Amino acid sequence: MTKQGWLALMAAGTLFTAGCGTNALEESRARPVVERYAALTYENYTDVVKQAEALRTAVEVFVANPTEARLAEARNAWLSARTSYGQSEAFRFYGGPIDDEDTGPEGQINAWPLDEAYIDGIINSQEPLTQELITSMNERDGETNISSGYHAIEFLLWGKDESDTGPGNRPATDFADEGTAPNAERRRQYLSLVTKQLVEDLESVRDAWAPGQDNYRKTFVAEAPKEAVLKILTGLGSLSGAELAGERMTVAYDNKDQEDEHSCFSDNTLADLYGNAVGIQNVYLGRYGGTDGAGLDELVAAVDPKLNDEMKQRLQASLDAIQAIPGPFDQAILGNDSSPGRQKVKAAIDALRAQTETLVEVATALGIQLNLE
Secondary structure, three states: OOHHHHHHHHHHOOOOOOOOOOOOOOHHHHHHHHHHHHHHHHHHHHHHHHHHHHHHHHHHHHHHOOOHHHHHHHHHHHHHHHHHHHHHHHHOOOOOOOOOOOOOOHHHHOOOOOOHHHHHHHHOOOOOOOHHHHHHHOOOOOOOOOOOOHHHHHHHHHOOOOOOOOOOOOOHHHHOOOOOOOOHHHHHHHHHHHHHHHHHHHHHHHHHOOOOOOOHHHHHHHOOHHHHHHHHHHHHHHHHHHHHHHHHHHHHHHHOOHHHOOOOOOOOHHHHHHHHHHHHHHHHHOEEOOEEOOOHHHHHHHHOHHHHHHHHHHHHHHHHHHHOOOOOHHHHOOOOOOOHHHHHHHHHHHHHHHHHHHHHHHHHHOOOOOOOO
8 A cells, every 4th residue: 555545544534443442451461462562573674674685685786797597586585575574564554663654664665556667767767866866756746656665676676577477577688788678777776776775764664663772662662551452453453454355455356457466576466465464463473483472362362262262263264365366366366256266366355354353353352442444
């Protein structure tokens, strides 16, 4: 979702409201969950930055000597970088460091869909290329005028996807002076600058969650636990429903259009969707990678064990349903509604919607009213 779309939802008040509820959420139980969430968030963003730095290294190696082998390495680094970032999207949608209305860099990091001609226009112009130019052009005069972030890098590495069976296939010679594509030097420069900017934007979000600092994390863990848990649930419910089931799946399902899939150039959309669902599960269970701690599941189990079991089953059902979609996603959405691919996509959408409804029930059980779009 573009930053403008997210801000419009916030302005309309469609994402959530806090109600009086009950006193089911005990501070003594909630405090460790809030602290674990902050720690988990930092762990996840630390991996995000590490993988983005590895991507930058691969890009710099490639632009120094554009070969097919080095292009493949840069593509693999991009795919790896998406793994941890997809999980981190569970920390969005409540005005935290990633998408604060005034300072959040999310629109520079992961905005989509992207008009390919817009980036080509910047590369083919006479404007001196700088990070400042690239960020200033992002979403200028239109939501699809994306110039920065993961998907700008994705387009540069893969090119437009014109295949029914695989991703885009931009040749390395597009970046080589001896190639036939115009402005190869500027294309190399653009790729280098946009990757550097991505790392810097992600570092700013990671640092906002660093422990022992005077930053957002310090404020977050000092909040009344009920307010912090409301934010946590808002992030999970908004990603699960309006964003994942809605914007990222239903729009593409309804339109049957490759341009509406999340990572359309690399055909990484299914992995993106799965990563998002894993991120939701991580937060609910209080775990990330090899670490574990107090999660929302402990709060819910204390007030309604049956609901907690249902929630965990919903989370796993969504993961299983996404995994069952045959790839690539842009082919699974085609055909009539009885086609196997579309049936699997629809089943995943339904699973995510059911998961979202159960998240609302979880909030209610904790004395929190969660009104999602």
